[in-house]
Amino acid sequence: MAETENKASEQFDVFERQSAVLEEQSEQASDRELEQQDWQNRVERNAMRHVANLVGNHADRTDVEYQKARLERVILVGVWSSYETTQTQAEESLRELAALADTAGAEVVDGLLQRRDHPDAATYIGSGKAKELAQMVESNDADTIIVNADLPPSQRRALEKLTGIHVIDRTAVILDIFAQHATSREGKAQVELAQLQYMLPRLRGWGQTLSRQAGGQSAGQMGGIGSRGPGETKLEMNRRVIHKRISKLKADIAAMEPTRRTKRDSRRRNDIPTVSVVGYTNAGKSSLTNALTGSQELVRNALFATLDTAVRSAKTRSGRTYAYADTVGFVSDLPTQLVEAFKSTLEEISSSDVILHVVDASSLDVDAHISTVNEILADIDGVEQIPRLLAFNKVDLITQAQLHRLKELYPDAAFVSATSGVGIEQLQHAVEALLPRPHVRVDVLLPYDAGALVAQVRMAGQIEQLDYEDEGIHLQAFVGDSLAAKLLAASQ
Numbered sequence: 001m002a003e004t005e006n007k008a009s010e011q012f013d014v015f016e017r018q019s020a021v022l023e024e025q026s027e028q029a030s031d032r033e034l035e036q037q038d039w040q041n042r043v044e045r046n047a048m049r050h051v052a053n054l055v056g057n058h059a060d061r062t063d064v065e066y067q068k069a070r071l072e073r074v075i076l077v078g079v080w081s082s083y084e085t086t087q088t089q090a091e092e093s094l095r096e097l098a099a100l101a102d103t104a105g106a107e108v109v110d111g112l113l114q115r116r117d118h119p120d121a122a123t124y125i126g127s128g129k130a131k132e133l134a135q136m137v138e139s140n141d142a143d144t145i146i147v148n149a150d151l152p153p154s155q156r157r158a159l160e161k162l163t164g165i166h167v168i169d170r171t172a173v174i175l176d177i178f179a180q181h182a183t184s185r186e187g188k189a190q191v192e193l194a195q196l197q198y199m200l201p202r203l204r205g206w207g208q209t210l211s212r213q214a215g216g217q218s219a220g221q222m223g224g225i226g227s228r229g230p231g232e233t234k235l236e237m238n239r240r241v242i243h244k245r246i247s248k249l250k251a252d253i254a255a256m257e258p259t260r261r262t263k264r265d266s267r268r269r270n271d272i273p274t275v276s277v278v279g280y281t282n283a284g285k286s287s288l289t290n291a292l293t294g295s296q297e298l299v300r301n302a303l304f305a306t307l308d309t310a311v312r313s314a315k316t317r318s319g320r321t322y323a324y325a326d327t328v329g330f331v332s333d334l335p336t337q338l339v340e341a342f343k344s345t346l347e348e349i350s351s352s353d354v355i356l357h358v359v360d361a362s363s364l365d366v367d368a369h370i371s372t373v374n375e376i377l378a379d380i381d382g383v384e385q386i387p388r389l390l391a392f393n394k395v396d397l398i399t400q401a402q403l404h405r406l407k408e409l410y411p412d413a414a415f416v417s418a419t420s421g422v423g424i425e426q427l428q429h430a431v432e433a434l435l436p437r438p439h440v441r442v443d444v445l446l447p448y449d450a451g452a453l454v455a456q457v458r459m460a461g462q463i464e465q466l467d468y469e470d471e472g473i474h475l476q477a478f479v480g481d482s483l484a485a486k487l488l489a490a491s492q
């Protein structure tokens, strides 16, 4: 009995903070049975809450792809140890998992967080909790359990057996999101590679689950979380074939690298400085890029809305053109299989002139997000010497006191709101101040048919003086090396 009680107290409701009223009531109830009933009520009422608070906003998903996707009813499960983290961090991690599940198109109906020193060797959560989980599945009519960990195949099978539904882990959810969103040829290849690498050591446990889950369907949107992308048809391939496919994908990806470099170089050749907009996923990178450039890049309240780098152009006050490159969101504990895919999309950062690091000021874990991003950046060659700017976005969502605290901690950062427009102009100026100045001063007389060159100078250089004289166009300007050479060659 004592053990049961102890265990019950070790189970935390993920949304405890949002159920303060219910909590007080349960403290008053002295009768154990009443308390149990109350707990049951709480679980039920919280299940409703979970949908409201965690599932996020499906309303802004109007694209056909999302409407087609079947919404799975998922239950989240996590284990945490007080030796490793705090309860707040464990809850925050489960919330992030909820956001990921939401992005993948699932409906989160409940969550269970258990404190244990180690995950149970057989069933990940303790066997008593596993039984409760089975009941939770039943009462919520859930069809998938997402475990907030890298789950060994044996534990997954045991949990599936106990609950009778599909069990997947955090990595599978992230892979699924990447599979749904990758659009470029390279992005797709990278994701398929990551999925195959993830699948390989897990092949043994999969056949059973998938035959129940997705029936005879071919891989596609309807397969549900964790089975999109290469999907079950490829699962039937034996290891040898998968290995062959992996080699092929690697070769394909290597062959795509020159194309990417050419694109990058052409921007360099035009002397257009580039600002990489980086940051934790959902920080508001795309919204901020839009606000800074006035363009309409896809923005959605979902993690990883941007999977391929998008480049938008902007103009400085003096009329120089420069570009913002909106990048893939960073996330902590990125599945190892995806690190390479992810880094390759970030390689471009190393050839940019300024890095704009966007942080969601309203996030509960600002410092952790900043360090996750800094750690990943530190791993990319050649980014060290690029000037960086830290911008706290979504200041409309925080209190004056919170804003004040952040300003004290990060005195050099910019504080903005992409939606309200606060601070955007100052941020533009701060970015412009960091752009490399065209450093060659030219004073040339150009023939009248050199109008195209003048246009290039307008775009990429800084014009000091421009006179249309009788003998030709008299131009005094600061430009980059290559443009300087062209101007000198054309001058009379």
Ligand SMILES: Nc1nc2c(ncn2[C@@H]2O[C@H](COP(=O)(O)OP(=O)(O)OP(=O)(O)O)[C@@H](O)[C@H]2O)c(=O)[nH]1
Pocket: 279, 280, 281, 282, 283, 284, 285, 286, 287, 288, 298, 299, 300, 301, 302, 303, 304, 305, 306, 307, 327, 328, 329, 330, 393, 394, 395, 396, 397, 416, 417, 418, 419, 420
């Ligand atoms: N209140 C408020 N919401 C914002 C602000 N900026 C962005 N958002 C919202 O935050 C969510 C994420 O914005 P995105 O711009 O898609 O974020 P992102 O960093 O590009 O996300 P990924 O590309 O998915 O990594 C959207 O729902 C935006 O409407 C802001 O300044 N204030």
Ligand SMILES: [Mg+2]
Pocket: 285, 286, 287, 304, 305, 306, 326, 327
């Ligand atoms: Mg984005």
